[in-house]
Amino acid sequence: MNAFQRTNVVFRREFRSYFQTPLAAVFLVIFLFLAGLFAFNIGGFYNRNQSDLRPFFQFHPWLYVFLVPAVSMRLWAEERRTGTIELIMTLPFGVTDLVVGKFLAAWAFTTVALALTFPMWITVxxxxxxxxxxxxxxxxxxxxxxxxFLALGSFLSSLTKNQVIAFVLCAVACFVLLLSGFPAVLDFLRGWAPRGVVEGLASSSALTHYESMMRGVIDLRDALYFTLVIIAFLVLNVFAIDWKKSD
Amino acid sequence: MLALRDIRKSFGAVVAVDGLSFEVGAGEVFGLLGPNGAGKSTAIAIATGLLTPDSGSVDLLGLGSPSSPAVRMHLGLAPQEITLYDDLTARENLTFFARLYGVRDIAARVDELLTLVELSERAKDRVSTFSGGMKRRLNLAAALVHDPQLLLLDEPTAGVDPQSRNRILELVRGLAASGKSIVYTTHYMEEAAKICDRVGIVDRGRMLEVGSVAELLARHGKDTDLETVFLTLTGRSLRE
Known part of the structure; x- marks a missing residue:
């Protein structure tokens, strides 16, 4: 059995598991409700008189700050709590296939939630x-x-067996990752911090790259940023599991 | 089959295993006995490759250390905790692990194991609905799914009813009769006396005595039993 097949086995088991608990229904309903509420009520979808989805997409980062940790918190913390991690760690292959399989399942699940917002596209x-x-x-x-955010959450989930701690850590980390590119924060820093620091902070922020793409332009740097963040946290995830395997 | 030689492992200032050595032969049930904190679970974790010893060596089937994935293919572990997915059925749990191990003809293997642990009739039920004894039996089946040569069973009868315990003990003896090597940890001395070919009594990370139950009893006087030998060697003071 090769790595792709093993990843696929884990992916299928994980993806299915979302729909075997109330998590999927709760997540989907809350995400769709809040995405719509923010777009129509706060974003002024109709008042802008523009046929685009900017009011819809601009709130996604803030929604993800607390919804993505709800998905990622269980990825590894649950395996630690139930002890299944012990059996998993004695399987005759490395942990990379498991990390990737779990991450892809979580990502596919959130993508399903995102895809269910297609009526917005039809409306506009x-x-x-x-x-x-x-x-x-x-x-x-x-x-x-x-x-x-899921890759970051998966990594943080691997550090604890407590899902609540995993949730809080992930929410705070995602918030910081966004906030570092928030205009108010950058304006505050511009008053006293060196320009290089401000620019470095802005370029490391997920918000900066997200807003750049949200305008409808695919900049290689933005796509590369997200790809590197995902890869970096998945690599850290693998190391963290290996490091804490005997806990 | 399995050889641990002069294993040492510390966690900070705490010495968990201190020069532990033992060997398990083909078709042998080796009982690893000791009070809480004696170093049994650390020894099992080292034997599975979950922990790396500070010094000493582990050899499985002459292939080397279980830290290598290829070597781990030959061992099966039933940890002290139930390591099953509650949201999956008995069949789905075994199928999941069989797929990861790359087992051929998964359906037949899963059927065989469900029959072995007498859970065929509950194959389609979620594990969350199972009793403790049923979970223990399924946990054992999960450790066997890839037909390993060496089985490490860490207190496999903890918290189960006499019927399930009896079935598990019969299974362990049957597996040994088929040539599998088994390391068996337990706190139940009568269990160890019943199924182990040899036992090793461990305390404070050291092997205090090793031999068949008959040999141990002979060394400590004819009219004694394994529990008395155990208490004589490890002391009667309470452990944390």
Whole structure:
């Protein structure tokens, strides 16, 4: 059995497990409800008189700050709590296939949630003539942002057997990752911090790269940023599990 | 089959295993007995490759250390905790692990194991609905799914009813009769006396005595039993 097949076995088991608990239904309902509420009530979807989905996508990072940790918190903390990690660690292969399989399942689940917002796209298409390419890129940006947060959450979940701790750690880490690119924070820093520090902080922020893509332009640097964040945290995830395997 | 030689392992200032050595032959049930904190679980973790010893060596089937994935293919572990997915059925649990091990003809193997542990009729039920004894039996089946040569059973009868315990003991003897080597840890002395070919009594990370139950009893006087020998060697003071 090769690595791809093992990853696929883990992916299928994990993806299915979301739908065997109330988690899937709760997550999907809350995500769809809040995404709609923010877009229509706070984002002023109708008042703007523009046929785009900017009011919809601009709130995704803040929604993900507490919804993505709800998905990622159980990835490894649950294995630690139940003790199944012990059996998993004696399987005759490395842990990388398991990390990737679990991450992909979580990512696929959040992508399903995102895909269920397609009525927004239909609505805006019916009301006007939006730039479909830009909307597609914004969806891609949202999926990449969710992936980056999930990779971070998966890593943090591997450090504890307590799902609540995993949730809080992930929510705070995602918040910090966003906040470092928040205009108010950057403006505050510009007053006294060296320019290089401010620019470095802005470029390391998920928000900066997300907003850049949300405008509908695929910049290689933005795509590369999310890809590298995902890979970096998955690598850390593998090391963390190996490091704490006997706990 | 399995050889631990002069194993030492410390966690900070705490010495968990201090020069522990033992060997387990083909078809042998080796009982690893000791009070809480004696170093049994650490020894098992080292034997499975979960922990790396500070010094000493582990050899499985002459292939080397179980830290190598290829060597781990030959060992099966039933840990002290139930390591099953509650949200899956008995069949799904075994199928999941069989797939990861790359077992051929998974359906037949899973059927065989469910029959072996007498859970065929509950194959489609979720593990969350199982009693402690049923979970223990399924846990044992999960350790056997890839037909390993060496089985490490860490207190496999903890918290089960006499019927399930009896079935598990019969299974262990049957597996040994088929040529499998088994390391068996337990706190129940009568269990060890019943099924182990040899036992090793461990305390404070050291092997205090090793031999067949008959040999141990002969060394400590004819009219004694294994529990008395155990208490004589490890002391009667309470452990944390």
């Amino acid at each position: 298409s019916w009301l006007g003539s939006p730039d479909h390419g830009a909307i597609f890129v914004a969806y891609l940006a949202s999926a990449l942002l969710a992936g980056a």
